[in-house]
Amino acid sequence: MTTLITNIGELTTNVSTAEGDRVGTLHDAAVLIEDGRIAWVGAAADAPGPSTGSGTQSGSGIPTGSGTQDVIDAGGRAVIPGFVDSHSHLMFGGDRAAEFEARMAGQKYAAGGIRSTVAATRAASDDELRARLRGFLDEMLAQGTTTVEIKSGYGLSVVDEERLVRLAAEVTSEVTFLGAHVVPVEYADRPDAYVDLVTGPMLDACAPHSRWIDVFCETGAFTVPQSRRVLEAGIARGLAPRVHASQLGPGEGVRLAVELGAASVDHGTYLTEGDVTALAASDTVLTLLPGVEFSTRQPYPDARRLIDAGVTVALACDTNPGSSFTSSMPFCIAIAVRDMGMTPAEAVWAATAGGARALRRDDVGVVTPGARADLVLLKAPTRIHLAYRPGVPLVDQVWKDGVAALAGSESDRATEEHGSLTR
């Protein structure tokens, strides 16, 4: 069986065009889904119907289904690729609402607050962590996120870090070992001994469940030499590097990330000209996290300057209880447009294809034959509404690997009202 989404008023494909449209916008478009993958993309008028045979239509190269086809009428509304959220910390217990409230009343954000979440996380059972994780994933899916990276980093002991990456690996292939999130209290006066632990027994326990190695390279967290040790140890174990850097002030973390070929360096609230030049000349993505600046009242980085300089920019939510408890990619897009100087098209690209680049993935974040059928139908005629209508839940339906994930969508109801649209 195939699914045809047709009457799409505006389709963002992220396949750049010869005319210079980097997000490859199509109007009056359709997308054919087969076996969880995109099978065809084009003008609605040219959309392939079901055939009685299998394989491709004679001479056309257009794949067809096995005779039945679900047809979804997008009603002239916009479809975008599912969001690829390349930076999240979903494995934790408790929250820090009171700390947030105090910060909004004037208290400054400091990395040390992470330790209170460490205590709550260590105290939570596996099933409690799983239930919490499932809640976040449902919430993200309802907001259009179809791929999510998940970090450890609130365990900070061998047994707890192993637990976090293992539980994360139950729901995503994008697991990041972040034992080097902050130095735990029990190692407060001997941080290098903690780095020994992270690069030794903790890495041994976590590497089998992880794809990525990460470190928070920042004053108050890990020094540049410590960060290098962590990343190099992970690389030696087959993990690919990514880095938290320049969140609280300028530093050398960005340059370290570029030097080690990190897929992404994340935060970048405080970048030097040298950082920008190094990023522009590299394959390292800069992942901006607007929720962090929002929730800590830090200055927003100037994405306009970065993009104009040739840096590849991604957007992610950084969902975590301390510095950014949003899980809303639409919210991050709205802030990126309003406060970081991105155009709506650039922000949507950064939250989809940009996230995919930050994870070195080419099967998501793009609507093209062969890619995963991860798609979002908006309750809006254009992706611009994601910034134009901040805070409004605009996701009508989400397809993950070709399967409609949300109950009660308007497109479902329209199909019911019109009777079967199978043709």
Place this chain on the structure above:
Amino acid sequence: MTTLITNIGELTTNVSTAEGDRVGTLHDAAVLIEDGRIAWVGAAADAPGPSTGSGTQSGSGIPTGSGTQDVIDAGGRAVIPGFVDSHSHLMFGGDRAAEFEARMAGQKYAAGGIRSTVAATRAASDDELRARLRGFLDEMLAQGTTTVEIKSGYGLSVVDEERLVRLAAEVTSEVTFLGAHVVPVEYADRPDAYVDLVTGPMLDACAPHSRWIDVFCETGAFTVPQSRRVLEAGIARGLAPRVHASQLGPGEGVRLAVELGAASVDHGTYLTEGDVTALAASDTVLTLLPGVEFSTRQPYPDARRLIDAGVTVALACDTNPGSSFTSSMPFCIAIAVRDMGMTPAEAVWAATAGGARALRRDDVGVVTPGARADLVLLKAPTRIHLAYRPGVPLVDQVWKDGVAALAGSESDRATEEHGSLTR
């Protein structure tokens, strides 16, 4: 039949306490609903059950139902009063996404853009306007808004303004006649003749459908003398005044509103010390509209200064296609906390009780016996999450006049899983 919402972890009543908690927070609380009104509020342990008779429990003064009671388990989560959105423009055709996109790329906002929406509104049929309105109301309800004021102002002819207030009156009792929104192109060179129309035949046609008279008192819209004429004509016809002022620059609109005893003056982006003093000494509410500053990149007004000076502050969305297309009270609360210096409790008060004050209503915005049973159950343990988790859809269930309005809430599912909780 009665409905008991129990196991409420944090209940915001907006009934100020002797201990100085203006939002009257209760923990481990319950609310009893009977005939669409709040019948009882208190500790969950003291909640009244159903009786076999009617009337009140012997000697207790506690009202009881006619023998059956629906019990909703809030699961320790937070309940707040339904949002009272005291400023919206939901009667219009088209949108201005392209104008928004251009503005984000550097173009300045000007009041004249209203005219493009006037053309689209005049071209729309009654049924098109009704369908659009219904879509906005559904969207708002899903975000926790249970009372909404609706303005005309995109018709700007007698027939079109009458149409807008008449259609708005089909769905709300809070209808505002805003014929004096902007001078339409056909009167561009004779604005006083347009004021003659507004205060004459247009007012005659619109007053029967309206509760409020409003004017946009601002450079580029209406002068202070013109605004006074509009408001006084409305007052003479039995309408109560409210005013748009100080959105684009300082002016005398706030003072005019206070002088005429307006229920609310809205925007207040640019306030003078004299404005603040006048407001603090008055019964006029200042309604802040964070979506406007967000969507036009104007400076956020300092709500902290206003509240500390004794001004009564409300929050509203100002949903409109030009300057603020959000309909999300949670988003406005998040911005008010992050960028206007309000505490989460103050922002929630402003979006509920504050909105009620701005509409001179005492039956909404408060959880106390006799008030309408308009309640919101959050997917969160505390109202702080409305600011702490920006953009995340946190509304689990909404009761409007005691009736659960949203399908598929977590509280519904919990009730199903646990079997009937009727006791």
